Amino acid sequence: MKNSRNIDTLLRSLDAAGQSAAPDPRRSQNDLEQILRSPTSATGVAGPAEYKTTMSRPSRRRRRTIALGAVAFAATAGFLVVPALSGGDPAFATWTAAPGALTGAERDSAVSDCVRSSKGVGDGMFAGDVNAAEVAIAERRGAWTTVVLSGADGFEATCTTDSTAVWFKKGSFGSVGKPGNGREPVGREIKATQLGTGVIADNPLSMASGQVGPDVAAMTYTSSAGEKITATVSKGQFAFWLPGGELPNSSDQDVPVEVTYTDNTTETRHLSLDGATL
Incomplete structure (x- = not known):
């Protein structure tokens, strides 16, 4: 102005x-x-919103991944988010940096919902993979549950849902497919298969998930606000997410994480959709 x-x-x-x-x-x-x-005024017009509301930009490597949601989309990126229906906690007010484990009937319900949603994606093209997959991750962050299913040839299905939503407003965001080349990570290898920012119920969120070798025991991410986000690492998979849009939707950028190995040593690694580098 x-x-x-x-x-x-x-x-x-x-x-x-x-x-x-x-x-x-x-x-x-x-x-x-x-x-x-003439000089600009100190009280200028507000610029564009910091967070994008569009889908992730495609990465350089084509990945056979389908997004979950009300509509299935063919995906060319490692991370896609389709807005879920409004739930009981749309502003992530109950979200926690440290995850809790899902157990009992709550776990069974979350897993069943993820299996059902994943089977219906892409006209059932991954139904056989879903049936043969095992539950690698079943975590809770406040009202939100995340389930990761894993199987042969690099198959993955991820579902994050607001568990407090009434049944007719439930929805999931995540992905299902075979984003890698089918080779399981070994040793200290880390392969990010979802990484970026999406929007659900008009609120931005950032998510990272993927595969890890057997020597990887734990992982944390420090947010731009200085908060340490604890990832769930289980059965060769990792996952963490947080409110806000700070994770980049690009394979040209990477995300620093602190990784702990089974021998109790730690180091900083960098996640990207093209793999992890030191």
């Missing part, structure tokens, strides 16, 4: 009521240049 006092003065000087029938064009041009050069 330009300085209002300067603009008012200059615009009044251009007022046709105060000029001759044939105004001097050089004067008009000079006044216009002064307007364009």
Whole structure:
């Protein structure tokens, strides 16, 4: 926004009521240049929103992954989010940085919902993989549950759901498919298969998940606000997510995480959709 006092003065000087029938064009041009050069005000107009509401940008490597949600989409990125229906905790008010384990009937319900949702994606193209998959992760962060199913040839299905939503408003976000080349990570290898920012119920969230080798015991991510987010690491898979849009939707950027190995050593690694690097 330009300085209002300067603009008012200059615009009044251009007022046709105060000029001759044939105004001097050089004067008009000079006044216009002064307007364009005038300093911006300290109370400028707010810029674009920080968080995008579009889908993730495609990565360079095509991945056979389908998004979960009300509609299934063919995906070319390692991470896609389809908005779920509104639930009981749309603003992530109950979210926690440290996950809790799902147990008993609550776990059974979350797993069943994920299996059912995953089977229906892509006209049932992954139904056989879903049937043969095992539960690698079943965690809770406040009202939100996350289930990760894993199987042969790099198959994965992830579902995150607001467990407090009434049945006719339930929905899931996540993905299902075979995003890798089928080779399981070994040793200290880490392979991110979902990484980026999405939107659910008009609120941005960031998520990372993927596969780890048997030497990886734990993982944490420090948010831009300085909060440590504990990932769930189980049965060769990892997953964590947090409110906000700080994880990049691009394979050209990476995300630093602190990794602990089974020998109790730690180091900083960097997640990206093209793999993990030191």
